[in-house]
Amino acid sequence: MSDFVIIGAGPAGISxxxxxxxxxxxVTLIDENNLPxxxxxxxxxxxxxxxxxxxxxxxxxxxxxxxxxxxxxxxDVLLDTIVYGISADMEVKYVTEGSSAKSITxxxxxxxxxxLEKPVVFxxxxxxxxxxxxxxxxxxxVHRVLPGRKVLMVGSGNVGLIVAYQLxxxxxxxxxxxxxxxxxxxxxxxxxxxxRIGIPILxxxxxxxxxxxxxxxxxxxxxxxxxxxxxxxxxxxxxxxxVCIAAGLKPFDELCWLLNLEFKYINELGGFVPxxxxxxxxxxxxxxxxxxxxxxxxxxxxxxxGRLVGVAVAQKLEYLSDRQAEKLKGKINDRLKYLRLGSxxxxxAEGKKKLTSISK
Amino acid sequence: xxxKRTSIIVCRCxxxxxxxxxxxxKEGATSVDAVKRVTRAGMGLCQSKICYLxxxxxxxxxxxxxxSKLIPMKHRxxxxxxxxxxxxx
Amino acid sequence: xxxxxxxxxxxLKNRKKVYITVDGRKVEAYEGxxxxxxxxxxxxxxxxxxxxxxxxxxxFCNRGRCTDCIMKVDGKPNIRTCVTLVKNGMKVExxxxxxxxxx
Amino acid sequence: MKSKVSNKSNAGIITLGEFKxxxxxxxxxxxxxxxxxxxxxxxxxxxxxxxEICKYGAIKVGKPITNLPVLDAExxxxxxxxxxxxxxxxIFVVYRxxxxxxxxxxxxxxxxxxxxxxTYVDVLNRRGEKICKGSIRKVIKLAGSNKTFVIGxxxxxxxxxxxxxxEF
Numbered sequence: 001m002s003d004f005v006i007i008g009a010g011p012a013g014i015s016x017x018x019x020x021x022x023x024x025x026x027v028t029l030i031d032e033n034n035l036p037x038x039x040x041x042x043x044x045x046x047x048x049x050x051x052x053x054x055x056x057x058x059x060x061x062x063x064x065x066x067x068x069x070x071x072x073x074x075x076d077v078l079l080d081t082i083v084y085g086i087s088a089d090m091e092v093k094y095v096t097e098g099s100s101a102k103s104i105t106x107x108x109x110x111x112x113x114x115x116l117e118k119p120v121v122f123x124x125x126x127x128x129x130x131x132x133x134x135x136x137x138x139x140x141x142v143h144r145v146l147p148g149r150k151v152l153m154v155g156s157g158n159v160g161l162i163v164a165y166q167l168x169x170x171x172x173x174x175x176x177x178x179x180x181x182x183x184x185x186x187x188x189x190x191x192x193x194x195x196r197i198g199i200p201i202l203x204x205x206x207x208x209x210x211x212x213x214x215x216x217x218x219x220x221x222x223x224x225x226x227x228x229x230x231x232x233x234x235x236x237x238x239x240x241x242x243v244c245i246a247a248g249l250k251p252f253d254e255l256c257w258l259l260n261l262e263f264k265y266i267n268e269l270g271g272f273v274p275x276x277x278x279x280x281x282x283x284x285x286x287x288x289x290x291x292x293x294x295x296x297x298x299x300x301x302x303x304x305x306g307r308l309v310g311v312a313v314a315q316k317l318e319y320l321s322d323r324q325a326e327k328l329k330g331k332i333n334d335r336l337k338y339l340r341l342g343s344x345x346x347x348x349a350e351g352k353k354k355l356t357s358i359s360k
Numbered sequence: 361x362x363x364k365r366t367s368i369i370v371c372r373c374x375x376x377x378x379x380x381x382x383x384x385x386k387e388g389a390t391s392v393d394a395v396k397r398v399t400r401a402g403m404g405l406c407q408s409k410i411c412y413l414x415x416x417x418x419x420x421x422x423x424x425x426x427x428s429k430l431i432p433m434k435h436r437x438x439x440x441x442x443x444x445x446x447x448x449x
Numbered sequence: 450x451x452x453x454x455x456x457x458x459x460x461l462k463n464r465k466k467v468y469i470t471v472d473g474r475k476v477e478a479y480e481g482x483x484x485x486x487x488x489x490x491x492x493x494x495x496x497x498x499x500x501x502x503x504x505x506x507x508x509f510c511n512r513g514r515c516t517d518c519i520m521k522v523d524g525k526p527n528i529r530t531c532v533t534l535v536k537n538g539m540k541v542e543x544x545x546x547x548x549x550x551x552x
Numbered sequence: 553m554k555s556k557v558s559n560k561s562n563a564g565i566i567t568l569g570e571f572k573x574x575x576x577x578x579x580x581x582x583x584x585x586x587x588x589x590x591x592x593x594x595x596x597x598x599x600x601x602x603x604e605i606c607k608y609g610a611i612k613v614g615k616p617i618t619n620l621p622v623l624d625a626e627x628x629x630x631x632x633x634x635x636x637x638x639x640x641x642x643i644f645v646v647y648r649x650x651x652x653x654x655x656x657x658x659x660x661x662x663x664x665x666x667x668x669x670x671t672y673v674d675v676l677n678r679r680g681e682k683i684c685k686g687s688i689r690k691v692i693k694l695a696g697s698n699k700t701f702v703i704g705x706x707x708x709x710x711x712x713x714x715x716x717x718x719e720f
Contacts, residue, residue: 192592201561236555258436339598374501375504
């Protein structure tokens, strides 16, 4: 039996663990990797935001800080552990690498399982040498192995722009970034960094085929019109040994589907997202959701959402008085509000509003 | 766009092609689950983590049903690959 | 290719060098890294060929989710090489088709 | 990457005309005072470390933090700190009148290897195009810069508003 089982030790999960354990909640934090931190350890760039959001600090550095914090608290951390099911009576079923299946009954559960990369289908996309941008990012920034020498990046959202830049930092030659839409999806400042180091960004352009045998040795790109239809005659074959797909992320929510939670389709948040209230509690009592699993945003919002759940659970278990909890939540919500301002954040804020407004 | 996409794999695990999924949809499989039952797309080791959106997109293109109405295939325990031997007790 | 002299990240120090074999070829690896990373560093990108269309496959999601990078490891088939850490002397083999059990 | 697809995209390029609309973009006169920060940030991203780090109070973001940073040229001393803290790497310090004929452009740099002092380099504009030759004069690691170096490159004066990177 555990007061609070957290599935996924990324920025949201660790933050929730820290925030609730600090007030005395007995927490079990589960992750399938051999180190907590999730994708923070792939992030070598400095984060945006303000001082309270740790702006100017690099993602992996925040990861180390969160781990240091968790080590000081009394949190039960299960690594190399896959959660393969949750039963309706709050039994979390898991397998730790090298041992047989176990289960733990949870008073509260947080599903903070992050996101999955969306695929792009084209001829040859199954060849070795085509991989997700996040896959390439893990390979270079965590494992310190260059995933390719000549890289074509497909997609110009922040992930595509940042990973292209980081590939260049790691020593790869990025031949270009292509984007099917007429304009880029990510921040202009990220695109500016890319452009001034000489990497072209082709808009209204898509990938038609990855060629090579047995692995990628070139890619055929083609121009597209406003309706994303290929314009024949504009094909070009580009030499490259790695094609990275950065077509956006979607919440990784299979445990929520398994539990038959109520979902809502919110395009701005990556697709189907579990409906939740202001405390991030889902349609099923005592089941919480936070981070990208609760709608794809950013690591900084994920950490704040995690903290919010941590406080909510501590409040529910009476480790915090209502007054204390509301005060803490108010501060977190203020910080969240700031992260969801501006033309980029606003869309996510509206998406979140749609999600929370229908659940009550 | 649809016409040029034949023979491209959409479900990586079970190696189901765009053509096969389209055929299934035309024959009446208009949900992700129905496509799975007819073609095996989504039944592989990854359990539709990668191909779900590809299938939904094809159903949308063929029938006009919005992707927002095409829920993922039914999830069952175990949702992640687990060795049968590990489940002994 | 191993990344050295990264402008942001420090070199990983004190990692113990180990060796694995991939389809009989001796491959240098570091303790604590996944099989797929060691293979990628050695330039081996094809992990298996598929049962139905006999297509080569390698790393796709690198997160243990897509299962494209599965190989036979120490006699056990269908092991996700992107999340399975190397051990000295580990025997890694490509899977042709469905893969089988041995030993 | 040569391509039949039009490569004329302005993705990631802020034109000079657009800059001039940014509140606080230095006036022509401001450049005569010495090194001065040029903040090339024109999107309402929630972010304000540049305001926090400036001990001269020369950068104002205020609340909400999606406001664009505004430079007070009077207060800016060209101390370079904002260059290293900006997560978007979009702040430069421009010393237009470094000599009679040359300017010194300070840029954020996060690549390896670092250039050595007095290296002769190709100077790149915002599109990554080579525009002239220049010389690396400063390679600076500021305290607290967290791995972001500042490189000062000397270039012909007429490029002070276009030179933004280099290659060697």
